Amino acid sequence: MSLTINSYLTFQIAGELFGINVAKVLEIREYMEPKAIPQSLEFVKGVIEYQQEVIPVIDTGLKFGMAPVEIQAATCMIILQLVSDVLGKTYRVVVLVDAVSDVIECEESEMKTISDDYKPAYINATLTREDKFIYVLNADMVFNQKEIIAMTDILKGVKNK
Structure with a gap:
């Protein structure tokens, strides 16, 4: 049986x-000030x-229900380039993180799954x-369908200005 090796970019958010x-x-990228959008998602x-x-x-x-990222x-x-199976499309987002740590490789067998009852x-x-x-x-599951649609609508509003 062959094991799949996966590479993961690790990063920190609020000490996690x-x-x-x-x-x-x-x-x-290094942090750059984004252009503000009025009446957006929190x-x-x-x-x-x-x-x-x-x-x-x-x-x-x-987004993860933690402290906001402090710009340092x-x-x-x-x-990121993500896929919404529900909407049947790819989309891009930028995520702010406190720091990028490393790229690691691991085998599927090293990962411990979490019960569906105890996780997002x-x-x-x-x-x-x-x-x-x-x-x-x-990554494809971080945003739900309503959030993806809301972000898409916000971006349409920005493009039409």
């Missing part, structure tokens, strides 16, 4: 460590332009690496 499959990551901090496309900037701390020297913006849908599993506890995210 998260991992996301590198296949979802388009780019990592966790949408604004928009930036990326390859002639306007995309929302997400405060991951607020190590704060990074991770540009976007946390696939956990992983311990060098005594560090990592939440492994399913």
